[in-house]
Amino acid sequence: xxxxxxxxxxxxxxxxxxxxxxxxxxxxxxxxxxxxxxxxxxxxxxxxxxxxxxxxxxxxxxxxxxxxxxxxxxxxxxxxxxxxxxxxxxxxxxxxxxxxxxxxxxxxxxxxxxxxxxxxxxxxxxxxxxxxxxxxxxxxxxxxxxxxxxxxxxxxxxxxxxxxxxxxxxxxxxxxxxxxxxxxxxxxxxxxxxxxxxxxxxxxxxxxxxxxxxxxxxxxxxxxxxxxxxxxxxxxxxxxxxxxxxxxxxxxxxxxxxxxxxxxxxxxxxxxxxxx
Amino acid sequence: xxxxxxxxxxxxxxxxxxxxxxxxxxxxxxxxxxxxxxxxxxxxxxxxxxxxxxxxxxxxxxxxxxxxxxxxxxxxxxxxxxxxxxxxxxxxxxxxxxxxxxxxxxxxxxxxxxxxxxxxxxxxxxxxxxxxxxxxxxxxxxxxxxxxxxxxxxxxxxxxxxxxxxxxxxxxxxxxxxxxxxxxxxxxxxxxxxxxxxxxxxxxxxxxxxxxxxxxxxxxxxxxxxxxxxxxxxxxxxxxxxxxxxxxxxxxxxxxxxxxxxxxxxxxxxxxxxxxxxxxxxxx
Numbered sequence: 297x298x299x300x301x302x303x304x305x306x307x308x309x310x311x312x313x314x315x316x317x318x319x320x321x322x323x324x325x326x327x328x329x330x331x332x333x334x335x336x337x338x339x340x341x342x343x344x345x346x347x348x349x350x351x352x353x354x355x356x357x358x359x360x361x362x363x364x365x366x367x368x369x370x371x372x373x374x375x376x377x378x379x380x381x382x383x384x385x386x387x388x389x390x391x392x393x394x395x396x397x398x399x400x401x402x403x404x405x406x407x408x409x410x411x412x413x414x415x416x417x418x419x420x421x422x423x424x425x426x427x428x429x430x431x432x433x434x435x436x437x438x439x440x441x442x443x444x445x446x447x448x449x450x451x452x453x454x455x456x457x458x459x460x461x462x463x464x465x466x467x468x469x470x471x472x473x474x475x476x477x478x479x480x481x482x483x484x485x486x487x488x489x490x491x492x493x494x495x496x497x498x499x500x501x502x503x504x505x506x507x508x509x510x511x512x513x514x515x516x517x518x519x520x521x522x523x524x525x526x527x528x529x530x531x532x533x534x535x536x537x538x539x540x541x542x543x544x545x546x547x548x549x550x551x552x553x554x555x556x557x558x559x560x561x562x563x564x565x566x567x568x569x570x571x572x
Numbered sequence: 573x574x575x576x577x578x579x580x581x582x583x584x585x586x587x588x589x590x591x592x593x594x595x596x597x598x599x600x601x602x603x604x605x606x607x608x609x610x611x612x613x614x615x616x617x618x619x620x621x622x623x624x625x626x627x628x629x630x631x632x633x634x635x636x637x638x639x640x641x642x643x644x645x646x647x648x649x650x651x652x653x654x655x656x657x658x659x660x661x662x663x664x665x666x667x668x669x670x671x672x673x674x675x676x677x678x679x680x681x682x683x684x685x686x687x688x689x690x691x692x693x694x695x696x697x698x699x700x701x702x703x704x705x706x707x708x709x710x711x712x713x714x715x716x717x718x719x720x721x722x723x724x725x726x727x728x729x730x731x732x733x734x735x736x737x738x739x740x741x742x743x744x745x746x747x748x749x750x751x752x753x754x755x756x757x758x759x760x761x762x763x764x765x766x767x768x769x770x771x772x773x774x775x776x777x778x779x780x781x782x783x784x785x786x787x788x789x790x791x792x793x794x795x796x797x798x799x800x801x802x803x804x805x806x807x808x809x810x811x812x813x814x815x816x817x818x819x820x821x822x823x824x825x826x827x828x829x830x831x832x833x834x835x836x837x838x839x840x841x842x843x844x845x846x847x848x849x850x851x852x853x854x855x856x
Contacts, residue, residue, distance in 0.1 A: 369690070369713060372665060372799045374826050374844050376819030391842055392803040396689050396715050397662055399801050401842060414818060414828055414844055416801060418663055418713070420689055512821060513846075515665045515799060517692055517711050519685045534709050535669035539822030542667050544709060559684065559694070561667055561709060563797070563846075565822040 301480050302442060307488060309447040310456070310476075311344070313351060315440050321360060321390040325352040328383045332449035332456070335498065335510045337567035339378035342511040343494035344453055345404060345413070346373050347487025352388045353400040353417040354486070360393040366419040368486050368518050369397075375404075375413035375512045378568040382407035386415075396421055413512075454495055457488060467500035467531030467545070473522060483521035489558050490514055493545045496529035497562035501541035504533055509541055513563035522558070524551030539566045593766040594775040596735035597748060598625060598639050600679070604651060604729035612683035613651040617644035619734075621675025621701070624742040627794060629850040631671045633745055634795035635784030637708050639777025640679050641666055641695045645712035646776070648681035649691035650723075651730065658723045659691060659714035661776045663801045666695075666710030671794055671850060674701030681712075690715050719771070749778060751785050757816065759786040760834075763809025774806035783829050783843045786813040791825040791847035800843040808835025824848035 302308055311333075317323045327348045335341035350371060357366050385405045392399040402415040449456060457477055462468040469492060477488040494511045501509040528548045535542040540563060547558040602617035617640065625636040642661055650659045678698045685692040690713060697708035745751075751761040761782055769775040779802065784795045812834050818826045824846045831841035 369692075370663065370665070370711075372844065374799075374818070374846070376821060376826050391839070392801070399663075399803060399842070411818060414826075416799060416842065416844065418801060420687070512823075513797065515667075515711070517665075517684065517713070519692070534667065534706060537823060542669060542709075559711065561665065561711075563667070563823060568821055571819060571821060 303475055304444060305476060307347065307456070307477050307485060308351060309442050309444055310449050311347065312443040312447055313348065313441065314443070315352065315355070316438065321356070323352050323356045323388045325386045326383050329379050329381055330449055332452050336508045337378070337510045337569055339380050339510070339567065339569055340384065341453065341491070341494055342373055342375060342514055343487065343491025345375070345379070345384065346371060346415070346490035346494070346514055347485070348384060348386050349373060349402045349415040349417065350485065350487035350490065352386045353402055353415070356388050356390060357398040357400050357417065357419040360390045360398045361419065361421045363424055364421045365424045366398060367422055369418045369420050370518060371415065371417045371486060371490060371514070371516045373413060373415040373514045375568060377406065377410055377412045377571045379406050379412055380569065384412065453491060457491060459492065459495055461499065464499045465503040467496040467529055467543070469496050469499070469529045471525070471527045473525035473527065481521060483523045484527065486518065489522060489547060490516055492527065492529060493547060493558065493560040493562060496531050496545050497543045497564055500531045500533055500543050501564035504536055504541055507566065509564040510567055511562055512565045512568060515561045517559050518557070519559065520555055520557045522547065522549045524549050526550055527557070540564065592735060594639060594769070594777045595643050597738070598636050598643070598777070599734040599738070600640055600643050601732060601734040602644055602647060603731045606729050612686060613648055615644050615648040615651065615681045617679035619677045619679065621673040621677060624744050627788070629671055629794040631673045631794070633781070633784055634668055634798065635745060635781030637668060637697060638664065638666060638780035638784070638798060640677065640697060641708060641710045641712060642776045642780065644679040645681045645693040645695040645710070646714055648683060648693045649712065649714040652683050652686050652691045653716045654723055656723070657716040657718045659716055660771060661802055662690070662713050662715045664710060664712045665799045666708050666797070668708050668796045670699065670702070670705050670707045671796070671848070673699055673707065676700050677707065684711070688716070745781050746785060749781060749785070751782060753789055754812070757790055758812060758814045759789055760810050760812040763806060763811055771805070772807070774811060776802060779806065779831060779841050782811060782813050783831065783841070783845060786815045786829050787827050787845040787847045790815040790817060790827055793824055793847035793849045795845050796824060796848045797846035798843055800841060802841050804833070804838055804840045806833045806840045808833055810834050811840070
């Protein structure tokens with residue numbers, strides 16, 4: 297595992313995210329739309345957008361909980377329009393900050409301020425321990441980025457994550473926990489987890505219907521850190537309706553006694569491209 | 573999060589029927605499944621698909637299903653928190669897979685994760701009258717708190733009946749809540765004493781039902797998917813829900829709904845709901 301976080305080649309650098317933290321418990325972040333982030337319909341996949349949400353939401357929640365620390369409890373994402381060009385802007389705000397929980401709402405917008413969707417995250421507030429990053433030093437007002445000059449996606453997102461399809465019809469994927477996708481705790485980054493869940497559900501939805509459906513909703517509950525790997529997905533199709541499939545996805549850490557690290561409920565629908 | 577402490581209620585916490593009027597309305601009866609000593613509790617509930625719970629699409633309204641989910645999942649989480657504390661719901665997410673219902677429903681809750689401060693329960697609602705078809709798949713997260721008078725002390729395994737029979741005619745959900753439309757995007761209800769939970773605040777199921785009615789009011793369909801964050805307790809009322817249409821896609825219209833306790837002048841809940849277009853069932 298890399299000793300410096302994040303290493304020069306890392307998901308959060310290669311997405312070329314940039315940030316601007318407000319002083320009023322709000323933050324904004326931008327992610328350039330790149331073809332490597334596209335799902336099969338040529339629009340940015342839900343998992344990539346969830347990564348943007350996870351990063352900005354986590355930073356804002358950590359600042360809200362300061363001097364305490366946080367653990368991500370859940371992330372939800374609902375998309376209504378597609379991002380195909382330009383950049384995606386995330387606007388996050390603290391909607392609740394209490395003794396035990398922080399809740400963040402994130403609006404996603406495309407070019408011309410078109411509303412793409414909405415996300416929420418909730419966090420458990422924990423006592424600060426030695427080694428927890430001091431977020432107050434990283435939340436300076438003004439623009440910032442983790443990207444280096446050389447940062448960029450070298451391959452499609454799923455390939456960069458090392459996603460290996462074991463059985464597409466059953467949505468069985470296997471993914472290593474690599475330095476490229478680890479968070480500061482050494483576990484797979486929450487947005488990367490969302491991307492794997494997205495990919496597994498997408499594979500099953502397409503197999504179940506024979507139609508190229510894309511993921512529009514993700515509701516993730518994080519149960520444990522995915523530290524060891526390889527990770528495997530287990531998918532149950534819960535319902536197939538007109539133009540939509542609902543699936544339940546579990547992410548198992550096979551290297552940690554097959555512990556279920558995340559449960560997700562995912563909706564895949566016909567493409568949002570062209571939605572007004 | 574619903575953070576109700578200090579408990580501003582003079583209700584006696586020791587009785588299992590305390591604050592269960594909402595459960596009585598949806599007629600949930602439940603029992604704790606005996607599990608080996610070191611395993612987490614499991615709770616199974618049953619409820620009829622009663623006529624008074626049905627909406628214009630013919631099926632049981634999403635708000636009633638979420639009330640059942642909150643009820644059984646919350647009790648399961650609460651039993652997991654004993655003997656140190658009890659729980660309040662902090663957020664839930666649920667997808668309704670089937671819109672036509674026969675009943676009775678079986679509501680099955682199990683613990684996914686238990687920590688010092690919270691419990692996460694998975695809840696499934698199945699229609700026993702429709703070959704056990706999956707109706708709702710959901711997750712409920714609850715915070716562990718210590719009530720002023722201590723956690724409830726109940727005989728285990730716990731069994732709770734549906735309460736006294738409802739007096740006919742039983743009002744439908746809009747009348748039960750006394751919910752009314754304020755304008756094209758807003759619904760409002762008073763905070764009736766009967767709708768308070770054992771903590772003395774508006775029951776989460778009533779909040780979910782108001783959200784369901786507001787989504788229906790704005791989008792005109794049937795609520796099939798809800799993510800609901802309880803941010804603060806509703807203590808005073810009236811309670812108002814304002815919806816904003818985010819856009820439509822193949823499975824329905826997605827709306828954002830913000831709930832406020834107008835009497836306390838604060839936001840108490842945030843929800844994202846999907847409303848599916850459905851054919852209105854012919855009147856019976």
